[in-house]
Structure formats: structure tokens, C-alpha cells
Amino acid sequence: MGIKKLDHVNIRxxxxxxTIAFYSDVLGMRAGLPLGMEGEITDAAWIYDDxxxxxxxxxxxxxxxxxxxxxxxxxxxxSAMVHHVAFDxxxxxxxxxxxxxxxxxxxxxxxxxxxxxxxxxxxxNGVLVELNFR
Numbered sequence: 001m002g003i004k005k006l007d008h009v010n011i012r013x014x015x016x017x018x019t020i021a022f023y024s025d026v027l028g029m030r031a032g033l034p035l036g037m038e039g040e041i042t043d044a045a046w047i048y049d050d051x052x053x054x055x056x057x058x059x060x061x062x063x064x065x066x067x068x069x070x071x072x073x074x075x076x077x078x079s080a081m082v083h084h085v086a087f088d089x090x091x092x093x094x095x096x097x098x099x100x101x102x103x104x105x106x107x108x109x110x111x112x113x114x115x116x117x118x119x120x121x122x123x124x125n126g127v128l129v130e131l132n133f134r
Contacts (some may be wrong), residue, residue, distance in 0.1 A: 008054055009055070010056075011056060011057070011058050012060070013058060013059070013061055013124070014061040016041075016045070019058055020047070021124075022123045024047065025102070027098070028098065030047070043059065045058045046058070083127075084128035086131075087132065092117055095131060104122075105122070106120060116132060117133040117134075118130060118131065
């Protein structure tokens with residue numbers, strides 16, 4: 001048995017709306033209700049990649065999750081609960097333009113020897129987002 005791929009990352013946040021907006025409006029991912037939930041997005045959302053996979057699960061800080069025996073730990077910017085999330089991307093110029101238009105601070109790292117261009121930005125929770133373009 002081996003690990004085949006990352007399934008998803010869960011971020012618990014006191015900034016749910018801003019986090020949804022960052023991943024959907026700025027990075028162009030699709031936000032939706034978690035599987036099995038109905039109604040409006042109020043306490044949780046899943047963020048889908050281009051393949052339709054729920055790459056990120058977002059939940060409001062303090063919300064109980066299945067398996068939690070106590071109140072969920074607080075999620076504070078810089079808490080290091082999640083250091084970074086990396087995405088395989090395309091359209092470097094388009095993504096860079098969206099980040100700049102939204103006023104999102106970012107930095108670039110080009111690793112020419114590896115054929116890799118990277119953009120790094122922080123979401124509203126302080127989670128570092130690594131955007132990889134091959």
C-alpha cells in the first residue's frame with residue numbers, strides 16, 4: 001500500500017467568506033457546499049480544482065467536525081496549523097494578473113533548470129499558497 005496523491009487540505013478559518021473569495025475570485029477555483037450538505041454556504045465550503053476534485057475543505061473556526069471530541073482548535077493567521085498548500089497550475093500570466101488586480105501581495109520564483117515557475121501568495125488566513133507552472 002502506498003500514498004497515491006494528496007486528497008485534500010482542510011483549513012479551519014475565522015475568515016470563511018474572505019477565504020472562499022480568495023480561492024474562487026482570485027485563483028479561479030469553484031466553491032460549493034460540502035458533499036451531503038444542502039442550502040447556503042454558511043459554515044463550510046469545498047473548493048474544487050479544474051478536475052472537479054475538492055482540493056480544499058474550508059470550515060468556520062470552532063465548528064465541530066466528525067471525530068472531534070472537543071471544540072476544534074482555533075485557527076489564527078500565522079498559527080502554522082497549515083504552512084502551505086501547493087497547486088499545479090496553468091496560465092501563469094492570467095493568474096499573475098488576477099493576483100495583481102486583486103491587490104494580493106505575492107512573490108515569484110523561477111527555477112529555470114527544472115522548468116518550473118512559481119508564484120507564492122498568502123490567503124486571508126496567512127496560509128502560504130504555492131502556485132506551480134510547468
